[in-house]
Amino acid sequence: MTQGHNYVFPVEGERFDEAGKVSVQVKQILKKIGIPDAVLRRAAIAIYESEVNIISYAIHGTASLQVTDDHILIDIQDVGPGITDIEQAMEQGYSTANDHIRAMGFGAGMGLFNIKNCSDIFEMSSEEGKGTHLKITINR
Amino acid sequence: MNVAFLVEKLGLKVRCGGDRLDREVSGGYAGDLLSNVMAGSKSGDVWVTCQAHQNIVAVSVLKEHSGIILTQGREPDKETIQRASQEGIPLLVTELSGFEIAGRIYGLLHP
Ligand SMILES: Nc1ncnc2c1ncn2[C@@H]1O[C@H](COP(=O)(O)OP(=O)(O)OP(=O)(O)O)[C@@H](O)[C@H]1O
Numbered sequence: 001m002t003q004g005h006n007y008v009f010p011v012e013g014e015r016f017d018e019a020g021k022v023s024v025q026v027k028q029i030l031k032k033i034g035i036p037d038a039v040l041r042r043a044a045i046a047i048y049e050s051e052v053n054i055i056s057y058a059i060h061g062t063a064s065l066q067v068t069d070d071h072i073l074i075d076i077q078d079v080g081p082g083i084t085d086i087e088q089a090m091e092q093g094y095s096t097a098n099d100h101i102r103a104m105g106f107g108a109g110m111g112l113f114n115i116k117n118c119s120d121i122f123e124m125s126s127e128e129g130k131g132t133h134l135k136i137t138i139n140r
Numbered sequence: 141m142n143v144a145f146l147v148e149k150l151g152l153k154v155r156c157g158g159d160r161l162d163r164e165v166s167g168g169y170a171g172d173l174l175s176n177v178m179a180g181s182k183s184g185d186v187w188v189t190c191q192a193h194q195n196i197v198a199v200s201v202l203k204e205h206s207g208i209i210l211t212q213g214r215e216p217d218k219e220t221i222q223r224a225s226q227e228g229i230p231l232l233v234t235e236l237s238g239f240e241i242a243g244r245i246y247g248l249l250h251p
């Protein structure tokens with residue numbers, strides 16, 4: 001195995017002005033590593049939707065990226081309210097976004113669905129009152 | 141077809157990215173829900189929207205859009221202009237509705 005690439009990015013709740021900051025950076029990193037466009041685009045979408053969810057619903061969190069010989073591993077963790085019904089949250093169109101969030105064009109209830117769509121393996125766990133954890137694997 | 145051609149044909153006003161109008165327009169996408177645009181739009185698309193706040197810029201950068209057209213005379217926020225200029229994304233404005241401008245762009249793309 002070649003030397004792995006590991007990165008951790010902090011994401012702050014309510015910082016809508018920073019939405020996209022991590023995904024744009026990750027896209028550049030993956031491009032430099034030589035990941036094909038079609039693959040890095042999926043990673044960028046998954047991270048974008050994840051960071052927007054932290055900004056929208058959580059207090060703060062992190063997005064970590066690990067690139068191995070075969071996979072792009074994305075790990076998203078936040079400290080926040082968590083999700084009680086994951087199945088419902090995954091449904092297209094389900095959203096608890098408030099008016100402020102909707103006014104900016106978020107809250108279509110598509111983010112998690114998009115993330116799953118962009119993943120080869122998608123795992124999600126959450127604890128009420130503690131936070132949410134997404135594990136996204138994309139094949140290189 | 142490049143962005144400059146659209147600007148000329150449709151009388152769009154250029155709010156920033158005037159030096160990047162050589163970008164190729166390969167298609168278009170209309171939408172105001174950002175996660176829908178993230179999922180559905182393609183690289184090279186010109187994005188038609190009424191959203192004027194700065195979050196549209198990251199979406200366009202990630203999706204590699206050729207430009208953004210704000211409809212119904214919406215003016216971009218100053219942060220939006222600042223970011224789009226940094227990123228070299230043409231930000232264009234029209235008085236027309238999303239329906240009308242998308243129809244005209246479609247006609248130019250598929251004559
Ligand atoms: N990190 C999170 N912490 C707490 N709740 C979350 C988190 N992520 C998602 N949710 C809940 O799941 C719902 C669905 O999330 P999803 O990203 O699919 O859609 P959305 O954020 O509402 O809208 P969109 O992503 O389309 O802008 C959210 O409205 C919210 O209730």
Ligand SMILES: [Mg+2]
Nearest residue numbers: 052053111112
């Ligand atoms: Mg979301």
